[in-house]
Amino acid sequence: MATFEIDPRLEADTFPLADLPLCRALLMNDARYPWVVLVPRVASVSEVFELSQEEQAQLWQEATQLGAAMKEAFQGDKLNIATLxxxxxxxxxxxxxxxTDDASWPAPVWGNGTPKPYELAQQGERREQLLAQIEGLSL
Incomplete structure (x- = not known):
């Protein structure tokens, strides 16, 4: 049986935040946007339909609850949720x-501009802000 591991490319581009009931939450190392990546802790899965129905429901609950909390906390104009x-x-x-005034608006953030890596203090602050949002979820 395969064990769950984060893809090395995701690991290289993110900082760990927390484990939710299903997903590992990661902070994307791009200070231009409040940006979290959720990775279901299920081995060898590449598509949502490969999860059980219960896991699919949990994934959507985690994504929508955290996304709503992030949009409110960071006073965003829009929340993008995507699985590419x-x-x-x-x-x-x-x-x-x-x-609406970010560097990539209205285009997607992927492949648009140059990522701005977090400075250490800035990364710690963003991490604390996101952990506060995660702690407030009812998952």
């Missing part, structure tokens, strides 16, 4: 708070 997987096939969901 064209580069990293491991199932993961991006939650990105967007603003």
């Amino acid at each position: 997987g064209n580069v990293v096939s491991q199932l993961h969901i991006h939650l990105v708070v967007r603003y």
Whole structure:
């Protein structure tokens, strides 16, 4: 039986935040946006339909609850939720708070501009903000 591991490309681009009931929450290392990646802790899954119905429901609950909390906390204009997987096939969901005046608006954040890595203090602050949102969820 395969064990769950984060794809090395996701690991290289993120910082760990917390484990939710189903997913590992990761902070994307791009300070331009409040951006979390949720990765279901299920081995060898690349598509949502490969999860059980219960896991699919839990995934959607985690994504929508955390996304709503992030949009409110960061006073975003829009929340982008996406599962692409064209580069990293491991199932993961991006939650990105967007603003009508951000550098990529209205285009997607992927492949748009140059990511701005977090400075250490800035990353710690964003991490604490997101952990506060995660702690407030009723999952």
